[in-house]
Amino acid sequence: MVKRKIVIAVTGASGSIYAKVLLDKMKVLQDLLEVGLIMSDNAKDVWQYELGNNGFTGYPFRIYNKTDFNAPFASGSAKYDTMIICPCSMGTLGRIASGISNDLTTRAADVILKERRRLILVTRDTPLSLIHINNMKTVTEAGGIICPASPSFYSRPDSIEAVAATVTDRVLDLAGIDNTSYRWGEGS
Numbered sequence: 303m304v305k306r307k308i309v310i311a312v313t314g315a316s317g318s319i320y321a322k323v324l325l326d327k328m329k330v331l332q333d334l335l336e337v338g339l340i341m342s343d344n345a346k347d348v349w350q351y352e353l354g355n356n357g358f359t360g361y362p363f364r365i366y367n368k369t370d371f372n373a374p375f376a377s378g379s380a381k382y383d384t385m386i387i388c389p390c391s392m393g394t395l396g397r398i399a400s401g402i403s404n405d406l407t408t409r410a411a412d413v414i415l416k417e418r419r420r421l422i423l424v425t426r427d428t429p430l431s432l433i434h435i436n437n438m439k440t441v442t443e444a445g446g447i448i449c450p451a452s453p454s455f456y457s458r459p460d461s462i463e464a465v466a467a468t469v470t471d472r473v474l475d476l477a478g479i480d481n482t483s484y485r486w487g488e489g490s
Contacts, residue, residue, distance in 0.1 A: 305336040307382040308477070309375045309414075310363075311407040314344025317389035317426040317451050318352040321345070323466040324388050324473060325361050327481060335479075337363040338375055338382070340407050344391075368405045375410045378417040384477045385414040388470070389426035389451060392434050398423070398446070399437035411446075421446040422476050424469065447476055456486055 310328065312321040328337050341349075341358060349358050358365075366373045374380035387394060387407065394407060398421075403409040414421045423441065425448055427434065438448045451469050459465045471483035 303334075305334060306384070306479075307336045307338075307375070307380065309338045309340065309382050309385040309410050311340040311385065311387045311390075311394075311410065312342070312345040312349070312358070313387060313389060313391040313394045313407065314342050314348050315389040315391035315394075315426045316348060316352065317424075318345070318349040319462060319466045320388050320424060320426070320451055320469055321349070322353060322357065323463055324386065324470040325358070325363075327467075327470060327474060328363070329361055331479065331481075332362055338373060339363045339365045340368060340373075340410070341365060342368050342405070342407065366406055368407065370406055371409060373406055373410070375413065376406060378413050382410075382414070382419070384420040384422070385410055386422045386424065386473060386477060387411065388422075388424035388473065390423040392425070392427050392437075395423060395425060395434065395437045395441065399440040399444075415441075415444050415446060418445060420477060422449055422473055423447070424449050424451050424473060426451040449473055449476060457483075 375382040453468045474481040
């Protein structure tokens with residue numbers, strides 16, 4: 303069976319719990335997915351600060367250096383069909399919106415957009431300036447999907463991981479990845 307190829311990038315925005323919950327779900331699906339992982343230095347620092355560990359080293363995915371432009375997804379010929387940036391900092395959003403490919407995350411996003419594939423940015427900042435909103439508009443017009451890390455509470459989540467899962471489950475839906483999650487009107 304051919305695995306779907308997905309790139310996940312983690313930036314230094316607050317919200318490492320979202321990345322952790324997303325990677326935990328991807329780990330369960332590793333027989334179906336080939337995942338390439340990019341983490342900025344700030345992402346690693348924020349993960350350690352917010353979650354109190356370096357658990358990002360324990361996933362079965364290859365972690366690419368932020369300057370590794372030889373990574374397969376730095377080119378459209380590698381056929382990675384989806385990229386998820388979770389969480390996505392406003393700086394990363396701005397560089398993508400401006401077409402600035404100064405690291406592997408922004409280069410991979412540029413490739414995904416130019417190849418007309420799926421780019422999902424899990425933005426995590428509030429309040430938003432007009433610059434942020436315009437950058438979101440630009441990325442949306444280019445074909446990207448902005449999915450703010452705005453949790454829902456319909457499912458009555460009982461832990462911080464469950465709250466984060468209300469966002470990451472939506473991200474998986476947007477990526478076209480089957481997952482079991484709360485569905486409005488299908489239970490309590």
